[in-house]
Amino acid sequence: MDPADRLALSALAARYAQAVDRRDTAAVAALCTSEVVVVLPPELNRTDAPAELRGRETVARSVVGAVSHLVATRHVIGQQVVETDTTGRAHGETYCTAHHIYTRGEGHRDNRIALRYQDTFEFSGGTWLFSRRELVVDFAEDVPVTRSGR
Template identity: 40%
Template sequence: MSSPDMFPEQFADRLAIRELVDAYAHLADRRDAQGQAALFTDDARVAVYDGEPGTTGPAQTLNGRDELAAAFGSLRTYDKTTHFIGQSTVTVDGDRATGETYCLAHHLWTEEGQRTLMVMSIRYHDAFVRQDSRWHFAERRLIVDWVDRRPSTV
């Protein structure tokens, strides 16, 4: 939440972090796995959860840009994807920040002649770090809240 006494640098940091989050979704939908991976630190960690962290362990954990790029490349198996980024909260503390972002991720593909749409309600819990004057993801926890899969008529 913004307050009137927030310094202009904090607004700039929050905007830069939001642009980072948006770039991740944009690059995902453009199938630019290397570009997505470049948004992360060299030693970044991504953990995927089917439910709230702490109540379940990660279903998948990826470490470093090479593993991330390989995993991001799997989006090429879909005909189309669209990631809608929703509300987000960010707390900046110097060159580090944390945040939570909501996303509706749409995946469309054809299987045995039937077009299928899968919509995932996702929350990202992120740790960010500023390196070389740019913000990067240092850690990302992808939490799948629900999934809806159905035939698509479009």
């Protein structure tokens, strides 16, 4: 894979994290193909089976809606391994630590989730987009945190 494509895919994952953290539904949608599929594991959808979200608007509304009740989020993107499938299509795995800050009593807690995105990318209209993201939860922890006074 061309280094410029690798850089573009890394930036795509970072922009997705930024859009979610900023609760920017339009930005999330712009990073996805029209027929994107996002697969949420049982740990994140509170059921016994994975759940699929389909279509860029549905995905964007659902993803941003899922974090909108939180005080703050921070999705920290780690390593990414990508392989070309065909011209204009690639597959990869992107690591992420997702911080979900919520209020409990007089303080705040961080529900941290170590996850991996199993990604499929498509090159469309001169840019790389997500066509599929399947989340895999490796582990989670819930810890007290101190928020800044801003």
